[in-house]
Amino acid sequence: MGGISTMDSCQRKWQSRDGQRNQLLSHIFSLLWITGALTTHVPLLIWSSDSLPPVPSSAAGHITSLTELKAYLSSALGSGPHTVLLFLQEKLSQDDFTVYGGVYGNKEDSAFKNLEAALQSQSAVFSALEWSDSSSVPAILEQELGVSPLLLSPDALDELKMDASVNSLLLISLPYCSDDTHCREQLSSNDDVIGHVMKTLEAKNIPYTAMFTGLQPSRMNAEPSLSAQVGRSLLQAPAPAEVRPPIMFNMTGGPCIMLWAQNLNVSFSATAAWIDLSAQTPSTSGSICNETNSVLVLTYTEGITLTFFLSKRFYKVSARQWFSLDSVQLRQNAVTASFSSRSIYAPAEYSYHCQSVTSFRDALLIPANNNASSWRLNFIDFQIQGFGLSNSTNFSYASDCAGFFTAGIWMGLLTSLLMLFIFVYGLHMILQLNTMDRFDDPKGPCISVPQTE
Template sequence: MDKQNIFTILLFQLTTIVIGKHVPVIGWSNSRLLEKTPTIPAGHFVNSDFLQKNYLDRLVASTAPHTICVFVIDKLSIDDITKYSDAYNSDSTGNALANLRVALETSASSIVLPSVDSSQLGSYLSSKVNGQVIELIDPSSLKDKSLDATKTNVIIFQLTTSPNTNDRENEIREADKMIEVVMSELNSMSTPYTALLTAQQAPIKKKLTVNSKDSVKVGRHILESNGQDDKFFFANYTEGACQVFFYSESVIVEKADGKDSLPQETWDTTGSNCTSTKSVFLVMSNDNGTNSYKFEMDIQLDKYNFWNVINATFTMDTNGTQLKQAIDMTFVETPKQFSYHCVQSEAKGTGSGDLKVIFNDLQMQSFKIENNQFSYPNDCIGFFSEGIWMGLVTGLIVILILAFGFGMLASLSVMDKFDDPKGKTITVAQSSE
């Protein structure tokens, strides 16, 4: 892997913030031990068995003695790394993760696993090596340890961070400084080393408390909350094995006579029903005595294991005036194991009138909800932007012009007879008038 581009790869491996036990694993070595390892596509999870077989066992099975250093931070996600390393800026020097960037770019081999279904790297490696196992908290204490250079040793560092949990960037910066101290000691040793950075768990950016009889807590992990505004539109329908989550930062209804902002709170799902494992009828309503609003959505799972909203209706009763209209929400479509997410979605009315419902930061999931949390999000960003379409159309026009030109050239005909200098001259009879 190109050392100059290794940190940029963190950006393209971005998977948004994974939740629960899925944590990133980033490794680098001053030897070639991490070369020719399997490449993991963005958005894919690596289970424990795959990690051990294809990565960890390779380190343990190495015949040459070396040092394996495992950095364990309490909470970390691939989003933290891309955000606080300023990975979106091609001219960045690494920002809060400058030392990690240097370690990756100067390594002989490296790996980036955005989402691994395990945080027990240290315990697994400790049980496999034939040398010493040392657990440290203070990075500077490494220089006082004597390692057996004839065996493979494991050093586990618990990276303690600032108690100020509101300053995430400062926590990451402190952990990066600890990595710098350890790397300085490892580079001064004569034996090869391999370093692995992981976490005990991934951070959950926002928790939504559902004020319903189920008292469910839901983990949101698409966008980071600034902690200043906890108001949002949310609905949770749970019945047996059926469960539907619907979240939106805000919902605005545009009509011919103006706009209405719907209540940002937990909506009632009374009237919803689950007829089978492939069909859910979701009802979301809010009635404050003066105004009432209600959404009805028919959600179906097709034969390709994609679920989508095939029918939707919006009803509102404000100031004694009732409006009920079907709205088009067929854009909500995603594989069964994913949640649907879109920064802004517009559900237009399918009947007469100019009704339009705008969902800001919409996330929804109807199937395969585990641990009361949204699954990995499938974003609504399309494959073709306006620029791509313009390029394709322009290219097609150029190809048609060239094809027409070559066709005209191919249709040109030449004379079937030419003058022979040794033969009789061709004469063309002319008549004078």
């Protein structure tokens, strides 16, 4: 019984199809080309000396799940005692029937002569049955019949005393070919075993239901992993990286301050390593917000506190409210460094965004005390909003710090103007060319200049 429990851990998928009995194998082979290359699954063939319920109709390419198989076997084996034969081959795929079966009417060349003959009677075909390492056909049959499978060899069946009044589950293991050169001979030998077992049961006058399937597919057609692909690929995009939610401070009625950054890097000396605070979840205790002022206090481990001071004012020139990030404080234990801001502002109903907010290069944060001169801040992909959230959990439209006329745009404009000047100057020179107003006539008399002594 140890071999049975091992085989209970390997099976796969496949599809149901019920065709004409005298052309049943041809229908299976035609389905092979449709489903054989799509995924890994195993075929399951069922035939009986009695009657079988019809297989539920399904669309081409359907893969039968183990749940659907259980429902079918419950209706097929639900009433009365049954003797079930399970021919379990080491490997089996739909392509084996295509390559070695009598697909084109050449029955003499088929490796499945006895199997094809058995399928002419009461039969059911699942051409693509779900295959899973954790579930198997023997386990389903054991559950339906309420008996443990009996593993035996075909020769031992002749001496086995069988009782048709009780449920029986007989398991016959069949090998698979080790190489393609001997596959036809091995499959034909397995087919002879199937024929011998059926004749033995018929001689003992015992009704039976037989099944033929595989422990695993003989041909694996699993889709390649995208991570293993190299070179060019079409219509392929990398998997999106996980995006952290923004830091949010809530007051009564909803959020009032939001901040997000890809990196919140701080350093406590010019040579010290950077500490990325964005990888930690801070406490917002101590934060406040009202109609004109907002203070976001982020408290991290190791005694580090980062505080943002924002204010909102009305400007008559623009006739609208604007908010600004007035200053940033970095505190470690009892030491505090203050940084005043430069040009960090946006309309009050907008959020502010900048790809880089630093205190040391193209600085938008200016050191405001002695400690700030040696401490450094570097915020990457920084976005903040302290007003006008209106109970929304998303940032408003962002006012970006990048100007419209960047260095690249200025270089392009100056280069274009220089080329235009050269073109206009050359055109002007061409238009200034004049033709001569007098020409010598080569056919006329030569000019004679008399000589005098």
